[in-house]
């Protein structure tokens with residue numbers, strides 16, 4: 001499948017399409033400090049135009065929904081759904097559905113800083129309320145900065161019942177049982193679309209790409225768009241097509257409406 005075939009397939013019944021997108025690295029370029037993340041210019045307009053044509057637009061992100069909405073300005077997109085924290089919370093029409101903070105998070109907050117305190121100020125912890133992320137992207141070599149932390153972080157996660165997930169220059173400790181495949185399947189059950197387009201750039205998106213493949217093997221019009229990255233070579237095998245950066249995603253979104 002190439003990009004033009006995929007575009008034509010989704011455009012054929014755009015008013016019943018589900019367009020589900022990761023945020024960081026997919027709509028917004030990867031930046032060293034996640035607080036600086038912004039979608040490329042034109043993204044809000046393109047997604048609003050898609051929604052205006054009747055497509056259901058959704059964001060499936062590892063971030064909490066409110067942070068993504070603040071950084072992105074996407075709350076103006078009509079009917080937008082944001083699946084935050086890998087689907088542990090969901091935002092729609094200004095309403096956030098989110099589980100209470102579990103007790104184990106408090107213990108993680110107390111104990112993780114002791115493990116991460118290596119003296120390297122480029123390694124720091126982001127608190128996403130229901131998950132904690134060890135960031136190494138400010139370091140010159142993020143993987144080298146995170147490598148010595150991996151074993152003690154894994155041990156603490158196992159003790160407290162968290163899942164450990166690697167991302168681009170980050171290690172994330174998450175509540176068990178949530179991933180982007182589950183979030184995408186819930187959206188499909190909710191929206192009942194005639195076609196599904198999912199786009200992502202990172203290891204955390206791989207379960208959603210697998211879900212897309214599985215939907216298609218059961219006859220659904222479901223397509224995965226990967227954002228090309230030297231850090232995540234697995235995307236080439238998981239996605240149906242690859243595009244270059246958030247700019248490439250925006251071109252595709254624009255082509256869907258055009």
Ligand SMILES: [Mg+2]
Nearest residue numbers: 022024025202
């Ligand atoms: Mg991403």
